[in-house]
Amino acid sequence: MSRILHVIFLPLLLLLLSGRAQATHIVGGELDLQYQSGSRYQINLNLYFDAIYGNPGALDNSLVVSIFEKGTNRRMQNLTLPLVTNTTVAYSDIACTRPILGTRRIAYSGQIDLPASQYANPAGYYAAVERCCRNNNIRNIRNPGDAGQTYYLEFPAVVRDGKPFINSTPRVFPPLSDYACRGELFYFDFGGKDTDGDSLVYELSTPLNGHSSTNVPKPAEAAPQPYSLVQWTPGLNVLNQIPGTPSLTVDGRTGRLQVRPSQLGLFVFGVKCSEYRKGQKISEVRRDFQLLVEDCPQNAKPKVNVQLPGTNKFYESGKDVLRLEPGQSRCLKLRFTDPDPNSKLTLSYNPVNFSAPLPAISITQGVVRTPGSPDTLVSQLCFPNCLDTKGKVYLLDVIVADNGCSLPKRDTVRVAFMGVPDPNSPPLVATTAGPGLPLRVRIGDLVTFQVTGRDPDADPVTLSMTGRGFTPASVGATLVQNSTGGQVSGTFTWRVPCPPTDKFFYEFDFGAAATTCSEAQAAAPLLVPIQIDYTNAPPTLTTSDDVTVVRRQLGESFTMSLEGLDTDQDMLTMTASVAGMDLAAAGMRFTPQNGPGRATGLFEWIPNCEVAARDQTEVTFRLQETTCKPVPKTHTLRFEVERPVAPDFLPANIFTPNNDKVHDFFELPNLPPDFCDSRLADIKIFSRWGNLVYRTTNRTFKWDGGGLPAGVYFLLIEYTDKTYKGTVTIAP
Template sequence: MARFYYLIFPVFLLLLASPAVRATHIVGGELDLQYQSGSRYQINLNLYFDAVYGNPGALDNSLSVGIFEKGTDRRMQNIIMPLVSNTDVAYSDIACTRPILGTHRIRYSTVIELPADKYTNPTGYYAAVERCCRNNSIRNIRNPGNAGQTYYLEFPAVMRGGKPFINSTPRIFPPLSDYACLGELFYYEFGGQDVDGDSLVYELSTPLNGHSSTAEPKPNQAEPQPYSSIQWMPGLDELKQIPGNPALTVNRFTGRLQVRPSQLGLYVFGVKCSEYRKGEKISEVRRDFQLLVEDCPKNIKPTMSVLMPGTKKAYQPGKDVLVLGPTTTRCLTLRFTDPDPSSRLSLSMHPVNFSAPIPAFSITQGTVRTAGFPDTLVSQLCFPNCLNTKGKVYLLDVIVADNGCSLPKRDTVRVAFTGIPDPNDPPVVATTAGPGLPLHVRIGDLVTFQVTGQDADADPVTLEMTGRGFAPASVGATMVQNTTGANVRGTFTWRVPCPTTDKFLYEFEFGAAASPCADRQVSPPLVVPIQIDYTNAPPTFTASDTVTVVKRHLGEPFTMTLEGLDTDQDALTMTASSEGLSMAAAGMRFTAQNGTGKSTGVFEWNPTCEGVDRTDMAVTFRLQEATCRPVAKTRMLRFELLRPEAPPFMPANIFTPNNDKLNDFFELPTLPPDFCESRLANIKIFSRWGNMVYQTTNRTFKWDGGGLPAGVYFLLIEFTDKSFKGTVTIAP
């Protein structure tokens, strides 16, 4: 294959006191700018240098790049880029290496800041590096040994519309170390990449000379544009940079170079890559490079013939259309040779109007016309049995190529064909669940049976399971495929759960699937219905007392017995609860004896003051059965604490302590009774001067007047929640 060798040496020396060395063998190069984070970018220069004839003293340890504002050409900053690597550029085919051609790639790189408050000009910016000089032997430009190079790129503002505009310029072109042969077609994939996914467009451009010269080969800093261009030799221009038929071209969208050179020599050429986003050009990168045209040894292209399937008749491109199907062989015989001695030939394919499936060669390469080898090699091209063009005619280029330099010679036969796949029957599925369907089960049963799938065409089978109106996994059903191949077995397992709805019939659908030739085929579905048999009689709940409201005084107990019965013999549980009431504090106690089919409970209430003035004392008794879809029975009792009855309190207000045994004492037999929060606290008697003359806490007291003189005295009766005031008179 055509190869270039460009040796690349760094073009800049550190800025020392010694003068810059003239680099007379610069092959080419390009700049790129890559976004890092925030306002940080990395700027890179790839410099390509002649590794055979270049002056090692021209290697620079660093280079200066200038950044300018477009439109005004205002200098924004100067940056020193240090040398970071120096590597060889390889030939596409190492066997085509020429000792007169070699290239180094020398990379300079540094991180720079492009602040958002500074790089806002909507016209954008450009960067440039200037260095002299080019190879003396270049044939297509004037005075090449004194011609400089300017490496140039454009980039957009980092802010647009008040928002960050993130962009990395294209990183263009794989380096070229190949050469072209006089009169032979040369091509090379020269396209680049963009990390942002923007569109790239390529075109030829005239290389830039700039301001460097033999007198000042390495300027201290790059100058702003305009940059002078190199001068083409007579008869050449930007669109005819390398003479040929055709002259050098570059594919606008792929960057592929192509030329059939008509003159020997070393030629410089330039390519510009423009970057577009949403139809707007946002950046530009230029690259200069060289192509050596040599007078190569003559290389005759190989030839190939294709025989019709199963015959010795030659296939005629453009006339024959192969029909590849079940009744014909799907293999073509290929015969290929090369007049050149010891040529190594290789076969390849290129689908023209389809992508897959691609056939396979029995032999992909071989050497002809060497001792012990035939002059003609034979290979088979076999199409897969699954080939199905669905009535369309597919086109396939079958290519034989030699190993000639600089590029291989090729012979191509375009084969037209249609493909019909082998007939294929769908798989079948069966289970051991029958014959009596539906299966009748009860809750808690373990259901298991085998599922089998078979394919008569020996295609690999996969078992599948679905549910009609439900997902098997949601009810805990599984099917595990235990084997693989054309005959497979699986195990269905289901521990029957309690249905969460009124659905008791579950229809499981089983299938076997195969994918011959990537065409999915499924067996007719097999349905296994499973009926859950379930009945439940609700329990009965009775009590020894049918009252709904229980009224009691303090000290007056209440007892009730409750009983629950279940004919299904489900386990029963009886409980008692009260919302917002401490049953124990209210004097309530409930004990239960729970069991299978029967539960009993005893409720007792010994009233306490906890229930005074409460109108919401209620206890709920609940009988719960343990079964799939349980029914609960409840009974509620309300409770009321009664206050004691008392006659109106009208205390006596006169007595005669004269020992005549008639009304000799003052007493209060009709005092209101003590009850919970209302209890007698004190009885006090005062003189009219406010002196207490008697005091007691005994509600059955008898006061004989204490020998006090007759008269009116004041009475104070104190309860814990109220008091009474009055008078009592001691009569003579």
């Protein structure tokens, strides 16, 4: 379309300018309440201001919001909201900007506490800000220059059924800077968002006038309800706020505005957004705004045609059903144009009753009817080969839009079609494990072979591996895919372990899957069985001395050799151990020579008192084979230390120290021998009065009486574990 800016009718322009010279030019606004944490909330006021002709006196540095209890209208608190931002509202299409129309968004915000002890009334609460005045030249209400504005919201109690009830009201309503053209359809997304995910319902509402006036344009605080409504001009009402065909409507679910205005001028309108949770209304936000309707340059509607595959015939909506079948072209030629010069066209599509798969468009935009540009643009829309509507008729809207002002004009062709996908073969899987199956392996073998997958339609293939009755990873088997695409390979690797159970037969299933059009097809699994061959003959253990009890005296050594043999040539390990002590402490040493199929050991023992002190000392010789199901062999010997034989101990108790060479000395040649803890400690002789007359620790002593007088003396022989008592007589 042409971007020529036409002059507005002079009477309307004078009316706009004269009104703007006297008014504050507040365009509209709304409140919202957002939960922060605990009992803390943030309350926001968005006020929209005429950026071109606005009265700077209407730009307040702060505004006061008042909180009331519903039902009683009891004032809960006032809160001053400081101005925080002042930004420009952008047009939907910057190319449609008009020098006489601009809007600024003035944001006020503050923190407020809503403690549960004070805000628990089930009836709820409401907030209000009052400010005057509206634009003098608003056409659809009476005395607009004297009409005030009340920004209003309702919110629930912060506690319900004894529990915290957290809620934020709807917000982020997109501001409106666009204008409407008389006789042209105007639409705009006026819906908000809710952080709690509650349901939002929209409806038209009559804007609130309230209590502010030209005499008191900025009340110190808002008054409680009721708030008076603006008065519609004759013939207009809440459901006919902006006259047209259709008049202004709002989509109750999306908040989308729509009107084809029939009169020029500035029109105020109101929208109420109600918030529902679990079917119960919990809050309400009202929004005032205004819309300028102008005479706009004529904009012709663009045109799109859909050419049927393989023909010069154009598709007719409501009559033709396009059938997309295997072996046929799945592409449609799209021709789109616009009668207006310098038109920038945009091509798009919208699936009506399906979501996938979506077609592709070769060209989506271009300019027509300008020097060097064609009069008609040609694009191609191609459906994927995998399209399968499963016998249903799918609907696709093909849309061309121009860049006309104030909003683009569009042409839509609704294409009804059915699709049958191209035939698709499942993938195939093969291995190099054959042909002799099952594979026969032994413990410790490394099994490796290649797995290949191929798809006849060249769809991407993925290999897989599963085990029947087990998971491959649990036994250490892996399959690594080495390539991608329609033909892939993978490497199977398995170091055969000792099975954790008596299972020696494993079945691996190898598969290949290919995905086409979001649908997976799998090859029939290929089975590779693997048999673990395992036999085991127990080893033998022999000794050079076939005894079960070894008895030796202290210092008398014992030596024995052992030999272990295994016909399976498994690794053999020989060990020796003493229950309750180590070998060295028992005076023992064991020297093994381990190896595959044969192991030997040399055992040596020198008896000591450690063994002699024990009631029982047993040495266990163990021959262990390294295999899956080992059968160990053991041989046990008991070791004892023999005590020395002690002669009868009847010492002579009379001697005659008279130098006649007969019994001249007292001696004890038959003392019990020393043994471990039983050792001679002391020999003492006492007089009959208890005086020690002789003492020695030498068991080969000879006592000559020491010149003592004849008589009876007392003998005390002490060992480390016992004593002997007797008498000794010195004869004359």
